[in-house]
Amino acid sequence: MLVNKTGAEFQYNGMAFKIGEKIIANSQSEYSGLIGHILEIRDGEDKETENETPDIYCEFDVPSLPYDVKALESYFSDLYGETKKVDDIPLDCVIMAPEMIDVLDAVNSRRFQVYLVYEEWVVKGEQSFTVEIFTDYQVAKACLNEKLQEELTQGPAHSWQEKDEFEVDSGSYFFKCWLDGEYCENHYKIAICQDSVQMSEVQFGTLGRIYLDECRTEDFRSQVKEWDKIADLSEEDYQKFISDPSIPERVHKALGGNDSYWESYWESVSEVAHELLAQYLKQQRAVNGGV
Numbered sequence: 001m002l003v004n005k006t007g008a009e010f011q012y013n014g015m016a017f018k019i020g021e022k023i024i025a026n027s028q029s030e031y032s033g034l035i036g037h038i039l040e041i042r043d044g045e046d047k048e049t050e051n052e053t054p055d056i057y058c059e060f061d062v063p064s065l066p067y068d069v070k071a072l073e074s075y076f077s078d079l080y081g082e083t084k085k086v087d088d089i090p091l092d093c094v095i096m097a098p099e100m101i102d103v104l105d106a107v108n109s110r111r112f113q114v115y116l117v118y119e120e121w122v123v124k125g126e127q128s129f130t131v132e133i134f135t136d137y138q139v140a141k142a143c144l145n146e147k148l149q150e151e152l153t154q155g156p157a158h159s160w161q162e163k164d165e166f167e168v169d170s171g172s173y174f175f176k177c178w179l180d181g182e183y184c185e186n187h188y189k190i191a192i193c194q195d196s197v198q199m200s201e202v203q204f205g206t207l208g209r210i211y212l213d214e215c216r217t218e219d220f221r222s223q224v225k226e227w228d229k230i231a232d233l234s235e236e237d238y239q240k241f242i243s244d245p246s247i248p249e250r251v252h253k254a255l256g257g258n259d260s261y262w263e264s265y266w267e268s269v270s271e272v273a274h275e276l277l278a279q280y281l282k283q284q285r286a287v288n289g290g291v
Helices: 066-080 137-154 156-160 201-224 228-232 235-242 247-256 259-287
Strands: 009-012 015-018 022-025 035-042 055-060 094-096 101-103 110-123 126-134 166-170 174-179 186-199
Touching: 015 035, 015 101, 022 055, 110 137, 126 137, 137 156, 137 186, 156 174, 156 186, 186 201, 201 235, 201 247
Parallel strands: none
Antiparallel strands: 009 015, 022 035, 022 101, 035 055, 055 094, 110 126, 110 186, 166 174, 174 186
16 A cells, blocks of 8 residues: 555555655654654555665755754664764654654643743842743732732842832732842842643543552552451551552553453444434424424
8 A cells, every 4th residue: 555645645554644644753763752744555565675664755954043953863773883964864754653653743642731930039139030830820920929028028039129129010810020220230030920731642641541540549449448357457557559650550440351340331322323313303303393
């Protein structure tokens, strides 16, 4: 099979690759971190190699950062045992295995709102700042209040308050103070800034698994806490027992082999699907005048 028409899709092991779409080489390739796009895909009798997986032909861009260019040259120089400059490194037609690349659209597919607590000092012309990121506004607001209280009681702003030149401006999400006529040399400000963060499917899945593992561990603890045999364990061993890192995987394997569990699960999915379909069909008939 030869796939080379722009926009054409190729499926492999649950992964979808399109001709022309942007990709990034991952850590399984010597081109790790490079961005490029897919030129064509060959599989079966159309492959020109003896690779076990499909061949994905990619064109990579020369890194924009000089640091990354030097790192790339250094890596390939070590790989080939001779000095390699970026022009000596093949980038325009590189054969990659499916597991060596990630599709950028998939990497950037999820976006979440975050809140940044930005704190800045300029004291006698010397600047410093900190940034902390939160997913909840109220938690960010609590952080702002805590930092501001510390600054006004222990920081440079504490001593400024005694001066006649001390000025303040504040709102629901920010506070700033300075010495009048000396703002560039002496000021403090803290604010909550709203932004967003992109998360790849891999990272999103990792978070989901972490949450699921914690839920399974908590369910395990709830199950065993009233057992009589627990009293035979020392407090130290009990804590180790309920915190055993193998608990989530053990529960996962047990569920995987529990036919009754999966029968109930799919029965519930089917019931929900039928109920929702009936609702949509009813709505459609109403729109079509009962036809």
